[in-house]
Amino acid sequence: MDKAVGFYESTLGKKVVMAVTGIILFLYLVGHMLGNLQIFLDPAQIDKYAHMLHASAAFLWSVRLVLLFCLGVHILAAFQVWWRSRTARPVKYKVFNPPDVDYAAKTMVWSGPIIAAFITYHLLHLTVGMDSLHPDYVHLGAYNNVVAGFQQTPVAIAYIVALLLLAFHLYHGLWSLFQTMGWDHPKFGPWRRPLAVLLTAVIAAGFISVPVAVMTGVLQLVGG
Amino acid sequence: MKLTLEIWRQKDANDKGHFETYELDNVRSHMSFLEMLDVLNQELIEKGEEPVAFDHDCREAICGTCGFVINGVAHGHMKRNTVCQLHMRTFNDGDHLVLEPWRAKAFPLVRDLIVDRSAFERIQRAGGYISARTGSAPDANSILIPKEQAEAALDFAECIGCGACVASCPNGAAMLFVGARIAHLGFLPQGQPERVERAKAMVAAMEQEGFGACTNYTSCEATCPKGVSIVGIAKMNKDYFNAKLFSGGNLGGKE
Numbered sequence: 001m002d003k004a005v006g007f008y009e010s011t012l013g014k015k016v017v018m019a020v021t022g023i024i025l026f027l028y029l030v031g032h033m034l035g036n037l038q039i040f041l042d043p044a045q046i047d048k049y050a051h052m053l054h055a056s057a058a059f060l061w062s063v064r065l066v067l068l069f070c071l072g073v074h075i076l077a078a079f080q081v082w083w084r085s086r087t088a089r090p091v092k093y094k095v096f097n098p099p100d101v102d103y104a105a106k107t108m109v110w111s112g113p114i115i116a117a118f119i120t121y122h123l124l125h126l127t128v129g130m131d132s133l134h135p136d137y138v139h140l141g142a143y144n145n146v147v148a149g150f151q152q153t154p155v156a157i158a159y160i161v162a163l164l165l166l167a168f169h170l171y172h173g174l175w176s177l178f179q180t181m182g183w184d185h186p187k188f189g190p191w192r193r194p195l196a197v198l199l200t201a202v203i204a205a206g207f208i209s210v211p212v213a214v215m216t217g218v219l220q221l222v223g224g
Numbered sequence: 225m226k227l228t229l230e231i232w233r234q235k236d237a238n239d240k241g242h243f244e245t246y247e248l249d250n251v252r253s254h255m256s257f258l259e260m261l262d263v264l265n266q267e268l269i270e271k272g273e274e275p276v277a278f279d280h281d282c283r284e285a286i287c288g289t290c291g292f293v294i295n296g297v298a299h300g301h302m303k304r305n306t307v308c309q310l311h312m313r314t315f316n317d318g319d320h321l322v323l324e325p326w327r328a329k330a331f332p333l334v335r336d337l338i339v340d341r342s343a344f345e346r347i348q349r350a351g352g353y354i355s356a357r358t359g360s361a362p363d364a365n366s367i368l369i370p371k372e373q374a375e376a377a378l379d380f381a382e383c384i385g386c387g388a389c390v391a392s393c394p395n396g397a398a399m400l401f402v403g404a405r406i407a408h409l410g411f412l413p414q415g416q417p418e419r420v421e422r423a424k425a426m427v428a429a430m431e432q433e434g435f436g437a438c439t440n441y442t443s444c445e446a447t448c449p450k451g452v453s454i455v456g457i458a459k460m461n462k463d464y465f466n467a468k469l470f471s472g473g474n475l476g477g478k479e
């Protein structure tokens with residue numbers, strides 16, 4: 001335990017913790033996205049899936065707690081690392097054009113908190129079903145909850161924008177974590193960018209397909 | 225050719241500092257950037273003004289003494305270059321150039337474009353060494369090193385300690401420098417005995433100096449005059465990870 005605490009004290013340790021929690025959150029996103037795609041099967045399918053996830057409260061809450069813990073630690077470390085770098089250059093440059101800096105890398109500290117705000121909104125909207133956010137919410141009626149939710153165009157657009165930001169975050173994160181974990185080698189180094197682009201595109205496309213399908217009328221409310 | 229130079233002037237660490245603008249007329253294309261500044265300084269001296277202070281020594285891109293930021297890029301716009309080997313033929317008549325010192329808390333300003341990089345020396349002293357037997361010279365090749373490893377070690381040994389990686393890092397991090405030193409010795413058999421302690425000591429020293437934290441922007445690699453690769457940073461991360469979590473005590477022999 002002593003060693004682990006000492007490890008976390010350094011920025012290198014914090015980055016490893018961010019990478020590990022980032023990987024766990026990423027794997028969860030893959031599962032979540034695949035779960036969501038069931039909405040394109042029979043409408044009853046995703047409701048069945050929702051019931052299955054809720055079958056065991058112990059299971060549901062263990063997963064939720066693990067995710068919440070990972071997210072909390074990830075954000076805490078991100079904030080500490082960001083704070084340290086903020087103080088590392090007290091006098092700024094008048095002109096600063098560091099080469100090779102991509103947009104995603106530059107916006108990690110902004111895409112992160114916006115994603116956090118989105119996650120909060122998303123949980124209140126489609127998990128809790130807060131009346132003011134989603135008046136037609138029915139507990140475990142996943143299919144209609146999603147379709148009715150996204151039939152509000154501003155809501156669908158907010159989801160799409162947030163998911164695009166998440167894609168930027170993941171793109172840099174998925175590339176970056178190999179570096180952080182020490183998994184860099186000339187043999188596969190050149191593949192890391194394309195791999196990050198591919199995984200990010202698949203995730204983003206999977207998630208975004210749902211609001212788009214509702215907006216274009218491919219998915220309609222079902223009676224009952 | 226004619227240039228407008230906007231240069232950071234600051235008497236010492238306590239002075240507030242400001243930009244001063246100079247017009248320079250007779251810049252020849254075969255000059256190096258530092259020779260161009262020599263010409264400017266000659267004019268300033270003749271006018272009875274203080275010349276612009278900048279660091280330099282070899283002027284051959286091998287010592288790592290020179291360096292400042294030109295229009296927002298450390299060592300200027302040419303890749304794999306130092307300001308002493310940056311030639312005026314790569315600029316255009318009428319260019320407006322802003323010259324600033326390396327900006328980092330860990331590199332306190334000495335004067336004008338000169339900063340104090342002794343933080344690098346302290347990191348180096350913390351663990352960038354090997355222990356060797358003194359006495360009579362060992363036979364050549366008494367320790368065999370696979371060719372690929374020797375080449376990788378030499379690539380990382382190319383770091384000249386100029387500090388451009390820190391200067392061009394949006395986080396003010398020194399990871400490329402420290403990564404280069406750790407990777408250089410880590411690839412060699414002679415570097416193994418201290419490998420664990422080196423990672424711990426150099427990383428601790430680096431953080432103590434107040435450098436920022438890496439978020440993998442890669443602008444260090446892009447401006448490094450020696451093209452040191454960020455693979456060195458990954459190597460450092462791995463060595464540090466192993467040193468902190470899996471070293472010490474029984475390594476798997478008998479209980």
Ligand code: HEM
Nearest residue numbers: 018019022025026078108109112113116173176177180439
């Ligand atoms: C779904 C949620 C999230 C996932 C899947 C995720 C994933 C990742 C991954 C994989 C990394 C790479 C770690 C590394 O550089 O080694 C990362 C970095 C980072 N994350 Fe997240 N993250 C999430 C949410 C957040 C949130 C809510 C914040 C808010 C503060 C945040 C802030 C950051 C920052 C600042 C970095 C460092 C970026 C860098 O290396 O430049 N992340 N994230």
Ligand code: SF4
Nearest residue numbers: 383384386387389448
């Ligand atoms: S790694 Fe490159 S940029 Fe950094 S100090 Fe060494 S030579 Fe200079």
Ligand code: FES
Nearest residue numbers: 281283288290308
């Ligand atoms: S003066 Fe030696 S590297 Fe430029």
